[in-house]
Amino acid sequence: GQQLNQSPQSMFIQEGEDVSMNCTSSSIFNTWLWYKQDPGEGPVLLIALYKAGELTSNGRLTAQFGITRKDSFLNISASIPSDVGIYFCAGLKEGGKLIFGQGTELSVKP
Amino acid sequence: ETGVTQSPTHLIKTRGQQVTLRCSSQSGHNTVSWYQQALGQGPQFIFQYYREEENGRGNFPPRFSGLQFPNYSSELNVNALELDDSALYLCASSLAGYGETQYFGPGTRLLVL
Numbered sequence: 280g281q282q283l284n285q286s287p288q289s290m291f292i293q294e295g296e297d298v299s300m301n302c303t304s305s306s307i308f309n310t311w312l313w314y315k316q317d318p319g320e321g322p323v324l325l326i327a328l329y330k331a332g333e334l335t336s337n338g339r340l341t342a343q344f345g346i347t348r349k350d351s352f353l354n355i356s357a358s359i360p361s362d363v364g365i366y367f368c369a370g371l372k373e374g375g376k377l378i379f380g381q382g383t384e385l386s387v388k389p
Numbered sequence: 390e391t392g393v394t395q396s397p398t399h400l401i402k403t404r405g406q407q408v409t410l411r412c413s414s415q416s417g418h419n420t421v422s423w424y425q426q427a428l429g430q431g432p433q434f435i436f437q438y439y440r441e442e443e444n445g446r447g448n449f450p451p452r453f454s455g456l457q458f459p460n461y462s463s464e465l466n467v468n469a470l471e472l473d474d475s476a477l478y479l480c481a482s483s484l485a486g487y488g489e490t491q492y493f494g495p496g497t498r499l500l501v502l
Contacts, residue, residue: 283431309491321391321479321493322432329489367431375422375446375488377481379431 281329285380292358293388300366302384308370311344311351311375316365322334322349325366331348391415393482393494401500402470410465410497414482420444421454422456426477438463439485439488477502 280297281344287377292298310329314322326337328351335342341354351368368380392415414421420439424432432497434447438457452468461482469475477498481491 312489320436320495321393321481323391323493324490327489369431371489375420375437375483375485375491376434376445376493377422377424377432377488378434380447381429381431 283368283370283378285383289384289386291386291388294358294360296358298355298358298385299352300346300378301350301375302368303350304370304378305349307348307377308372309344309348310371310373312368312369312371313333313340313342313351313353314369316367316382318343318364321368355385358385360389362386363387390452391492392493393480393493395478395480395494395497397497398495399498399500401502403502404470404472405460406501407466408470408499410424410467410478410499412463412465412480413493414461414463416482418484418492419461419483420483420485421457421461422481422483423463423465424481425449425474426479426496430475432479432482435465441464442477453499470501474500475499 313325315321325340333344339356365382369377392399394413424434426432436446439458456464477494477496481493483491
């Protein structure tokens with residue numbers, strides 16, 4: 280089935296460092312989304328991107344919708360311990376169906 | 390908290406059994422989507438319900454079925470359970486036409502032995 284390829288699969292960083300992760304697809308999406316999932320919880324929406332080339336920020340998080348509409352990246356600046364979790368990209372298909380990447384697991388060392 | 394609740398939180402079944410999972414959507418949301426999340430993977434779309442009818446389905450066999458009730462709550466039923474059905478089952482509620490703002494519940498962890 281349709282898949283989004285997310286990289287890296289995991290990251291181990293020091294508190295205060297910046298983080299970058301990205302997501303690519305073989306097909307076009309008109310909406311890209313980034314979610315964070317904590318243990319025992321469902322994914323929580325961080326940022327939604329609606330237009331090719333769009334750059335959107337939410338606090339220390341910045342995400343961009345690629346020009347080709349087949350990719351997106353998420354940056355986290357000045358990481359803190361509570362940034363720990365699994366980050367998922369997702370593309371929105373017609374009818375409200377979300378296609379998710381495999382996730383990037385982020386660990387932050389204080 | 391998203392206002393989306395799911396029950397039960399955990400469940401253990403054996404192969405061949407049937408299971409029903411429940412989801413209460415956020416107040417005012419009329420659309421419920423169900424996702425299966427295997428360990429170490431992203432969620433995969435099972436199906437969506439709107440106005441008490443299935444409104445889109447992913448690549449899952451017919452033994453995965455669902456219901457939506459007039460109060461917009463929903464059930465996911467899985468018959469003839471297989472070992473590979475072991476996963477976290479997530480429901481997400483939204484308003485029709487606003488699929489980008491789906492609010493997820495905490496999930497039901499199903500283990501099939």
